[in-house]
Amino acid sequence: MARNPRADLSFQRPLTTVDLAIFTIRADALSVLLVRRPDGTDEPYPGAWALPGGFVDIEKDPSLVACARRKLSEKTAISTPYLEQVGSWGDNKRDPRGWSATHVYFALIPNPGDAVEPPQTTSNTIKWEAVDNITTRTRLAFDHTRLLLAALERLRAKVEYTSLPAFLLAEPFTLPQLQRVYEMVLGRPLDKSAFRTRAMAADFLTEDGLIKGSGPRPAMGYRLRDRRKPAYFPRTFSPRDK
Amino acid sequence: MARNPRADLSFQRPLTTVDLAIFTIRADALSVLLVRRPDGTDEPYPGAWALPGGFVDIEKDPSLVACARRKLSEKTAISTPYLEQVGSWGDNKRDPRGWSATHVYFALIPNPGDAVEPPQTTSNTIKWEAVDNITTRTRLAFDHTRLLLAALERLRAKVEYTSLPAFLLAEPFTLPQLQRVYEMVLGRPLDKSAFRTRAMAADFLTEDGLIKGSGPRPAMGYRLRDRRKPAYFPRTFSPRDK
DNA sequence: CCAATAGTGTCTGTTAGACAATATACA
DNA sequence: TGTATATTGTCTAACAGACACTATTGG
Numbered sequence: 137m138a139r140n141p142r143a144d145l146s147f148q149r150p151l152t153t154v155d156l157a158i159f160t161i162r163a164d165a166l167s168v169l170l171v172r173r174p175d176g177t178d179e180p181y182p183g184a185w186a187l188p189g190g191f192v193d194i195e196k197d198p199s200l201v202a203c204a205r206r207k208l209s210e211k212t213a214i215s216t217p218y219l220e221q222v223g224s225w226g227d228n229k230r231d232p233r234g235w236s237a238t239h240v241y242f243a244l245i246p247n248p249g250d251a252v253e254p255p256q257t258t259s260n261t262i263k264w265e266a267v268d269n270i271t272t273r274t275r276l277a278f279d280h281t282r283l284l285l286a287a288l289e290r291l292r293a294k295v296e297y298t299s300l301p302a303f304l305l306a307e308p309f310t311l312p313q314l315q316r317v318y319e320m321v322l323g324r325p326l327d328k329s330a331f332r333t334r335a336m337a338a339d340f341l342t343e344d345g346l347i348k349g350s351g352p353r354p355a356m357g358y359r360l361r362d363r364r365k366p367a368y369f370p371r372t373f374s375p376r377d378k
Numbered sequence: 379m380a381r382n383p384r385a386d387l388s389f390q391r392p393l394t395t396v397d398l399a400i401f402t403i404r405a406d407a408l409s410v411l412l413v414r415r416p417d418g419t420d421e422p423y424p425g426a427w428a429l430p431g432g433f434v435d436i437e438k439d440p441s442l443v444a445c446a447r448r449k450l451s452e453k454t455a456i457s458t459p460y461l462e463q464v465g466s467w468g469d470n471k472r473d474p475r476g477w478s479a480t481h482v483y484f485a486l487i488p489n490p491g492d493a494v495e496p497p498q499t500t501s502n503t504i505k506w507e508a509v510d511n512i513t514t515r516t517r518l519a520f521d522h523t524r525l526l527l528a529a530l531e532r533l534r535a536k537v538e539y540t541s542l543p544a545f546l547l548a549e550p551f552t553l554p555q556l557q558r559v560y561e562m563v564l565g566r567p568l569d570k571s572a573f574r575t576r577a578m579a580a581d582f583l584t585e586d587g588l589i590k591g592s593g594p595r596p597a598m599g600y601r602l603r604d605r606r607k608p609a610y611f612p613r614t615f616s617p618r619d620k
Numbered sequence: 621c622c623a624a625t626a627g628t629g630t631c632t633g634t635t636a637g638a639c640a641a642t643a644t645a646c647a
Numbered sequence: 648t649g650t651a652t653a654t655t656g657t658c659t660a661a662c663a664g665a666c667a668c669t670a671t672t673g674g
Contacts, residue, residue: 199469227441
């Protein structure tokens with residue numbers, strides 16, 4: 137009934153975009169990929185840093201997730217990341233070009249080396265930024281600061297009770313490496329023994345031989361049992377004194 | 379850069395809709411509001427049951443949430459529900475009228491009595507359906523079965539560790555009533571003593587005088603300390619034998 | 621043998637769950 | 648007083664966190 141008067145579909149449609157928060161570990165810190173907005177007088181936020189993303193192309197993109205994957209591969213050449221939707225944001229203010237709604241995803245990729253920063257990108261159109269440098273006072277294009285903080289909040293919340301950080305490491309990795317990633321994302325130290333107990337109990341790792349040279353004593357290397365989805369712990373991490 | 383060739387915004391835009399899973403407790407069961415699609419040859423799924431929702435009206439709706447609230451109040455006359463976004467779904471198949479993306483919210487409202495079913499709606503254009511009757515074989519319009527199951531999954535997941543079910547009760551309510559709601563949503567019994575301990579420890583209730591007549595011994599009535607957002611428990615419910 | 625990191629063992633406080641016991645209303 | 652429900656108390660197993668201890672490498 138509410139749709140009847142508009143069955144002709146002639147009314148104005150909102151702009152539809154997909155934006156991505158692509159996380160990885162770089163320089164011993166959780167980092168996110170930013171791209172520079174193009175210059176040009178008819179472009180909003182020219183030259184500003186933004187999350188990678190853009191309009192849904194209804195010719196090229198069969199779905200929102202496909203659109204997210206396309207934009208991800210355009211920027212990183214990573215084809216099998218962990219990808220999860222954060223949510224959507226839409227109003228008449230966030231884009232000066234008109235009423236727009238964006239669908240936000242976050243991706244976790246292993247430390248990408250140079251796969252993400254081909255030579256020409258030293259021409260500062262793309263960069264990794266440590267998330268600790270992102271605050272509400274950060275000036276990203278559009279409302280991307282807000283979107284990024286929401287993605288970060290989601291990530292940190294789930295890290296408390298899932299194996300998500302494993303997707304930020306290249307395989308094989310060691311348990312001490314994995315623990316360091318947890319600590320970087322959460323911003324607090326974790327007990328070694330408790331961490332190992334939890335990780336093994338969650339049963340999402342398979343042994344893959346000792347890794348030498350990483351320190352005085354070689355550590356066991358592990359691979360993920362299932363790279364598609366994380367394992368869930370029965371409880372969250374929580375310090376005793378809390 | 380990816381936006382440059384389209385700076386004119388002349389490309390085709392997806393259809394943008396908002397759909398709602400409005401939950402309440404009815405007839406001692408968790409239920410969801412369904413509306414009947416209008417008849418008419420130019421309407422998709424004529425006469426089929428669907429989640430309430432529809433196109434975003436960029437004239438009337440300043441934002442997606444505002445759009446969700448508008449559609450909610452059109453159907454239920456409830457103005458202060460608990461409202462949470464579930465996510466968004468979009469592809470070229472889900473709506474026969476074209477590439478469409480929908481933003482899905484779920485709402486929790488107290489048992490509404492007749493506020494939701496005014497006299498004329500006995501003309502079967504709107505109904506409450508127990509969620510236990512919803513399966514993947516249910517035939518709702520569009521992909522609404524999938525959307526509803528996602529909303530239900532989200533609700534059930536959060537009920538394990540939040541006070542969300544309290545939003546399904548009219549205030550004041552008793553702890554046994556609240557426990558029954560938890561059990562209805564989760565589909566399993568909970569231990570009385572453990573439930574009370576958790577609820578009181580979470581500190582989201584305020585006493586509101588004894589409620590007589592609900593049984594042999596009157597129970598304490600409670601109100602929510604904050605009707606805007608739920609409390610979070612430190613752990614999930616979990617039976618010992620699991 | 622020492623330093624450094626990997627990995628394990630032990631202890632203890634907390635707490636959820638099971639279940640028993642008590643409290644309070646109405647008939 | 649009896650019955651039904653509300654509310655509290657007790658016991659125990661599980662387990663996270665703290666922290667000490669052992670293991671294994673290179674120098």
